[in-house]
Amino acid sequence: MTDHATASTFLKAEQIRAQAEHLYLLPFPSSCPRKFASLLSQACEKLKSVVIGLSKRPGTADVDRQISFISLFLVDRLAPTLRFIEGASSENTPASLVGPLEKIGKMLLPGAEFLVRRQWRYNYRVQELRQGLGEELKGLLSRHDFKDLFPDEPQKLYSISFPSFERDSALLHVNFAHEIGHPMEERYLAADPRNQEPLAELRTEIEKEDTGADVVKRAKDIGAATSYWRAAVEELISDTISTWVFGPSALFALSEVVTLSHSADEISKDLHPPWRFRLRNMLSVLEEQGFVDPASHELQGWRDNAHSSLSGVKSSVDNWLKHMSRVVEQNTDWDAIRREGIAAKCAYESVSRVTGSVRTFAAQTVADTAYTRDLFSEEVPWLLERLFCDLPPNQIERSLWDVRQVKLASILSSGWLYKLAKLHPEFDADAERYVERAFVLNRLILKALELSVVAGEFMERDGESARGAAKQE
Amino acid sequence: MGLLSKSEIEEWLNKDLNERLVITPILDPREQISEGAVDLRLSTTFILTQKTEFARMDPTQGKEQLKAEIQKYQFRVSKRFHEEFVLHPHQLVLGATLEYLSFPDGLGGYVLSRSSWGRLGLVIATAAFVNPGFKGCLTLELLNHGEVPLVLCPGMRIAQLALHRVTGKPGAHPTRYRCPTEPQFSLIYNDKDLEHWGRRELAT
Numbered sequence: 217m218t219d220h221a222t223a224s225t226f227l228k229a230e231q232i233r234a235q236a237e238h239l240y241l242l243p244f245p246s247s248c249p250r251k252f253a254s255l256l257s258q259a260c261e262k263l264k265s266v267v268i269g270l271s272k273r274p275g276t277a278d279v280d281r282q283i284s285f286i287s288l289f290l291v292d293r294l295a296p297t298l299r300f301i302e303g304a305s306s307e308n309t310p311a312s313l314v315g316p317l318e319k320i321g322k323m324l325l326p327g328a329e330f331l332v333r334r335q336w337r338y339n340y341r342v343q344e345l346r347q348g349l350g351e352e353l354k355g356l357l358s359r360h361d362f363k364d365l366f367p368d369e370p371q372k373l374y375s376i377s378f379p380s381f382e383r384d385s386a387l388l389h390v391n392f393a394h395e396i397g398h399p400m401e402e403r404y405l406a407a408d409p410r411n412q413e414p415l416a417e418l419r420t421e422i423e424k425e426d427t428g429a430d431v432v433k434r435a436k437d438i439g440a441a442t443s444y445w446r447a448a449v450e451e452l453i454s455d456t457i458s459t460w461v462f463g464p465s466a467l468f469a470l471s472e473v474v475t476l477s478h479s480a481d482e483i484s485k486d487l488h489p490p491w492r493f494r495l496r497n498m499l500s501v502l503e504e505q506g507f508v509d510p511a512s513h514e515l516q517g518w519r520d521n522a523h524s525s526l527s528g529v530k531s532s533v534d535n536w537l538k539h540m541s542r543v544v545e546q547n548t549d550w551d552a553i554r555r556e557g558i559a560a561k562c563a564y565e566s567v568s569r570v571t572g573s574v575r576t577f578a579a580q581t582v583a584d585t586a587y588t589r590d591l592f593s594e595e596v597p598w599l600l601e602r603l604f605c606d607l608p609p610n611q612i613e614r615s616l617w618d619v620r621q622v623k624l625a626s627i628l629s630s631g632w633l634y635k636l637a638k639l640h641p642e643f644d645a646d647a648e649r650y651v652e653r654a655f656v657l658n659r660l661i662l663k664a665l666e667l668s669v670v671a672g673e674f675m676e677r678d679g680e681s682a683r684g685a686a687k688q689e
Numbered sequence: 690m691g692l693l694s695k696s697e698i699e700e701w702l703n704k705d706l707n708e709r710l711v712i713t714p715i716l717d718p719r720e721q722i723s724e725g726a727v728d729l730r731l732s733t734t735f736i737l738t739q740k741t742e743f744a745r746m747d748p749t750q751g752k753e754q755l756k757a758e759i760q761k762y763q764f765r766v767s768k769r770f771h772e773e774f775v776l777h778p779h780q781l782v783l784g785a786t787l788e789y790l791s792f793p794d795g796l797g798g799y800v801l802s803r804s805s806w807g808r809l810g811l812v813i814a815t816a817a818f819v820n821p822g823f824k825g826c827l828t829l830e831l832l833n834h835g836e837v838p839l840v841l842c843p844g845m846r847i848a849q850l851a852l853h854r855v856t857g858k859p860g861a862h863p864t865r866y867r868c869p870t871e872p873q874f875s876l877i878y879n880d881k882d883l884e885h886w887g888r889r890e891l892a893t
Contacts (some may be wrong), residue, residue, distance in 0.1 A: 616715065
């Protein structure tokens with residue numbers, strides 16, 4: 217019995233190793249997937265050695281248990297991670313977007329690495345891959361083997377997943393910034409002892425509200441309220457960070473996917489807040505940042521008349537923003553939260569009171585990468601004008617000798633404004649043409665992202681001096 | 690029909706956006722723009738042929754079947770910048786320009802091999818003419834005519850675009866390849882007279 221299980225476990229480790237090595241050979245848009253494939257392959261080699269060692273020991277219950285443990289680890293933990301590598305290949309990802317997103321991720325979460333991959337479920341999701349595996353491998357490998365596998369302590373590697381068939385929908389991938397924001401909740405709680413105080417206060421508030429409840433019910437409510445609170449704060453932090461990084465595009469992108477997961481007035485099964493609650497927060501952040509005028513619910517600081525071909529863009533976007541303002545003005549989400557019970561009510565009331573500190577934390581976190589209204593107003597009209605001419609919005613080219621690189625957020629903003637103002641009306645005229653134009657827009661945005669990165673790197677080296685020298689001649 | 694000089698090319702590149710010749714990005718204008726031509730760089734995506742699947746490629750077999758065959762016959766490969774793509778002797782692959790181009794109505798162009806690459810065996814094979822009104826990245830048919838494999842990297846200047854004026858009233862712009870940003874598969878199946886000229890039972 218032991219022999220069979222041992223041999224079978226050894227074989228499983230070898231099969232997973234072979235698959236990891238096979239996946240290693242795929243083309244990838246960054247080095248992360250290969251590094252992870254290599255880690256899996258080496259981990260399997262080490263586990264094979266452990267199995268060989270166990271097979272030489274006399275069969276005991278302890279040996280059986282260890283073999284069974286390794287076998288379960290291989291099939292339940294290691295093997296499923298192969299799909300992350302497969303989904304991260306160049307063919308399966310918006311390759312030109314991966315580099316810039318990794319860069320943003322590294323700025324927000326120093327020391328962490330990112331792997332962008334497709335998934336078949338329709339949502340965006342972040343998962344930590346390496347540190348978790350490292351913790352489990354620590355219990356299975358000798359100290360020497362573990363050190364060999366992780367010369368430094370295992371660093372975090374986050375997989376960010378996107379819905380597979382949206383691969384080329386570059387504008388939707390603004391939602392990546394939201395996902396990068398998720399791991400920030402723990403940092404928020406750790407950043408200042410006062411940030412944890414509301415969690416302690418929840419107990420008192422539940423006790424105040426739950427006067428007739430028995431001890432068990434009260435304990436359950438306190439646990440549930442804590443979960444509601446943490447999930448809601450996590451979403452608020454992520455939404456706010458996304459808004460700071462990408463400006464209005466964050467709201468546009470979230471509004472397009474969030475409506476597909478659950479209703480506006482419902483706390484989802486995985487405790488996502490009602491999306492009306494989240495969009496209200498984002499709109500309010502945009503108002504604080506000066507992108508949206510709180511009184512008129514219109515874009516602020518945008519002048520169509522600076523670029524005559526763009527007339528009508530502002531009114532289309534303003535209409536969209538006004539619609540969104542009407543959506544979030546309704547408080548039906550609060551009615552639903554109260555109906556959910558005491559735990560949800562107390563948690564969300566507490567969350568509302570910490571919104572200010574959440575926003576301050578998010579603003580401090582993204583200070584170096586923040587996208588401002590000034591940049592938006594300065595860069596986006598030029599880029600939008602290029603889109604109107606079927607050109608990629610990769611840079612501002614006033615003339616051959618006057619070329620300026622732009623922020624990634626500006627490229628995506630121009631795409632969103634084009635989509636709202638120009639693309640959506642196409643649907644009413646001709647649905648087929650709308651689809652064709654949508655595909656062209658995706659291509660132009662992805663190309664712009666690629667060119668922007670390439671040009672930025674080239675200019676940093678020697679192109680800028682060449683351009684300058686030529687201008688002088 | 691004379692080719693544009695360097696100063697004329699720069700003039701077209703500096704016009705208002707609506708009537709400008711756009712070649713974006715020109716990373717190094719001093720090196721890339723010369724008398725009569727602009728150097729173009731290699732992009733990251735390639736289309737290769739899958740020889741083992743086919744005895745031959747017959748363009749007369751009917752539109753839908755031909756379309757499917759072409760997609761099976763060719764497949765895409767992506768490279769990152771600073772990665773190598775090895776082009777073997779007598780191998781034909783489709784690449785694309787890194788630069789996105791937009792031609793105004795008054796200009797046409799020819800894509801040519803750069804002589805320094807040509808002397809190593811690299812030829813930009815065919816389909817040299819670029820229509821007025823074209824927008825997109827150009828598909829390049831890359832052929833290694835030399836004796837040894839050639840290492841290509843995305844970003845290298847491998848082609849040149851010669852430009853000339855086009856006179857007369859502009860017609861409707863061809864829309865067969867709409868704003869492409871990668872190399873395009875052949876659309877030969879859209880040729881309306883293809884089947885007419887195909888193989889038939891002939892009366893003796």
